[in-house]
Amino acid sequence: MSSPRATRWGILATGGIAKTFVKDVLVDPNTRDVSNVKHVIAAVASSTSEKRAKDFIIDTGCPSMTRAYGSYLELVQDSEVDIVYVATPHSQHYQQSLMCLEAGKHVLCEKPMAVNVQEAEALIAKARSKQLFLMQALWTRYLPVSKYVEDVVKSGAIGTVHRCFADTSIAMHPEKEFASGEHRMVNRDLAGGALLDLGPYSLSWLFQAAKASGAGIDPVTVTAAVKPYQTGVDETTTILVVMPRSAERGGDLHGIATTSMRVSMDPNGIGSAGPCVRIQGEEGEIQVFPPSYRPTKTRLVFADGKVEDKDWLYPGPGKDSGWFNGFGEMNPEGEGHGMFWEADEAAVAMCEGRLEGSRESLDEVVAMMKVMDAATILRFFAQFRMPSLSFMPSKPANYPRHSFLPCP
Numbered sequence: 001m002s003s004p005r006a007t008r009w010g011i012l013a014t015g016g017i018a019k020t021f022v023k024d025v026l027v028d029p030n031t032r033d034v035s036n037v038k039h040v041i042a043a044v045a046s047s048t049s050e051k052r053a054k055d056f057i058i059d060t061g062c063p064s065m066t067r068a069y070g071s072y073l074e075l076v077q078d079s080e081v082d083i084v085y086v087a088t089p090h091s092q093h094y095q096q097s098l099m100c101l102e103a104g105k106h107v108l109c110e111k112p113m114a115v116n117v118q119e120a121e122a123l124i125a126k127a128r129s130k131q132l133f134l135m136q137a138l139w140t141r142y143l144p145v146s147k148y149v150e151d152v153v154k155s156g157a158i159g160t161v162h163r164c165f166a167d168t169s170i171a172m173h174p175e176k177e178f179a180s181g182e183h184r185m186v187n188r189d190l191a192g193g194a195l196l197d198l199g200p201y202s203l204s205w206l207f208q209a210a211k212a213s214g215a216g217i218d219p220v221t222v223t224a225a226v227k228p229y230q231t232g233v234d235e236t237t238t239i240l241v242v243m244p245r246s247a248e249r250g251g252d253l254h255g256i257a258t259t260s261m262r263v264s265m266d267p268n269g270i271g272s273a274g275p276c277v278r279i280q281g282e283e284g285e286i287q288v289f290p291p292s293y294r295p296t297k298t299r300l301v302f303a304d305g306k307v308e309d310k311d312w313l314y315p316g317p318g319k320d321s322g323w324f325n326g327f328g329e330m331n332p333e334g335e336g337h338g339m340f341w342e343a344d345e346a347a348v349a350m351c352e353g354r355l356e357g358s359r360e361s362l363d364e365v366v367a368m369m370k371v372m373d374a375a376t377i378l379r380f381f382a383q384f385r386m387p388s389l390s391f392m393p394s395k396p397a398n399y400p401r402h403s404f405l406p407c408p
C-alpha cells in the first residue's frame with residue numbers, strides 16, 4: 001500500500017471558520033476511512049499580527065513547526081505551501097484568491113467565492129490560465145449525506161423531480177448580536193447579508209437536485225423578493241428559479257431558495273420545525289433536516305406510505321477529545337464539523353491534476369452567482385414597489401429583462 005500523499009495547507013485569516021477548518025483538517029483521515037491523502041497545516045497568516053497567527057497555531061493544536069506570518073503576502077510567497085484556504089469575509093475573497101493564484105498557489109476559497117459574476121469569472125479565468133486548482137468551499141456538497149441525496153434523486157426512487165424547496169435561515173437577532181453594525185453579517189463593506197452568506201447553501205441543494213434530475217444549471221428565470229436590514233444588507237431573501245429541462249424528461253423544474261437572518265429553519269434547535277430541504281418527485285420526496293449546511297437526518301417519504309429515516313453521524317477525533325469548533329461550540333461525542341471532506345476533495349484533486357471540485361463545478365458556481373446577482377438587481381427595482389419582477393440571467397450578459405406580472 002502506498003503512503004498517503006501530504007497536502008501542505010496555508011491558512012489565510014484566523015477568524016471563526018478558519019479555526020473550525022484547521023481543527024477538522026487535523027483530525028486523522030483514517031477516522032473517515034481516507035488513506036490516500038493526509039493534511040499538513042504548513043503556515044498560518046493573519047493580517048492583524050504575527051502574534052495572532054502564533055496564538056491561532058497554539059489554540060487549534062497545530063504542530064509547533066507551523067509557520068506564522070503577520071501578512072497574507074508572506075503566506076503566498078511561502079514555497080512550501082501547496083494550497084491556500086481563504087477564510088476572510090466575502091468582500092475580500094476575490095482580491096485574496098487572486099493574489100494566491102498569481103503567486104502560483106492552488107485555492108480553496110470560502111463561500112461565496114466572489115461577490116458577483118464578474119469577480120467569479122475573473123478568478124476562474126486566472127486559475128484556468130495558470131492551470132491551478134480552484135474550489136468554492138461549499139463543504140456541505142462534500143458531505144456523505146449530500147452524495148446520498150443526489151444518488152436518491154438520480155436513482156429515480158422518488159420519480160421525476162419537479163420542485164425543490166431549500167431554506168437556510170438562522171435567526172441571528174442582529175440588533176442585539178450585531179448592534180454596532182460592524183459584524184460581517186450586517187456590514188455592507190464586507191458584503192454582508194443573508195443572501196451571500198446563506199444563499200450558497202440553499203442554492204447548492206437546489207442546483208444539485210436539478211442536475212441530478214436532468215435539468216440544466218442556467219436558470220430560465222429568476223424571481224426574488226428581498227427585505228433589507230437597517231444597515232442596507234438583505235435580511236431575508238426569497239428566490240424562485242425555473243431550471244430548464246426537456247419535455248421528455250419532465251419539463252422545467254421549479255426551485256424555491258430562501259435565506260434569512262431574522263427567522264430560523266430550526267427555531268428550537270432540534271429539528272421540530274421539519275425539513276429545511278424538500279426535493280419533490282412524482283412518487284415521493286427526499287427531505288433534509290436542519291441545519292441545511294450540516295444535516296444529521298434525512299427522510300424519504302414515498303407516495304405508497306413507506307417512510308425511510310436515516311441519521312448521519314460525523315466522524316472525528318472521538319469522545320474525550322474536547323473538540324471545540326472555532327465558534328466555541330463543543331461536540332461531546334467527539335464528532336468533527338465535517339469540513340475535512342472538502343479538504344480531502346481538494347487534496348485528491350491536486351494528486352489527480354484536476355482543476356476543480358468533482359461535486360460542484362466552477363460553471364455551477366458561476367450559475368449560482370448569476371442567480372444571486374439577479375436577486376440583487378431585482379432588489380434595486382423592488383424599492384420602487386413594482387408589483388413583481390423576474391429576471392432572465394441567461395440573456396445578454398447580466399442585463400435584466402423583466403416581465404411585469406400583474407398582481408392578482
Ligand SMILES: NC(=O)C1=CN([C@@H]2O[C@H](COP(=O)(O)OP(=O)(O)OC[C@H]3O[C@@H](n4cnc5c(N)ncnc54)[C@H](OP(=O)(O)O)[C@@H]3O)[C@@H](O)[C@H]2O)C=CC1
Pocket residue numbers: 012013014015016017018045046047048049052087088089090092110111112137139184190197293
Ligand atoms: N463553511 C462554513 O461553515 C462557514 C463559512 N464561513 C465563511 O467564512 C468567511 C469568514 O467568516 P468567519 O470566519 O465567520 O469571519 P470572522 O469575522 O470570524 O473572521 C474573518 C477573518 O478574516 C480576516 N480579515 C481580513 N480582512 C478583514 C476585514 N476587512 N474585516 C474583518 N476580518 C478580516 C481576519 O483575520 P486576520 O486578522 O487573521 O487576518 C478575521 O479574523 C465568510 O466568507 C463566511 O461566508 C463562515 C462561517 C461558517
Ligand SMILES: O=C1OC[C@@H](O)[C@H](O)[C@H]1O
Pocket residue numbers: 170197198293
Ligand atoms: O457558512 C455559514 O454557515 C453557518 C452560519 O452560521 C454562517 O453564518 C455561515 O457563514
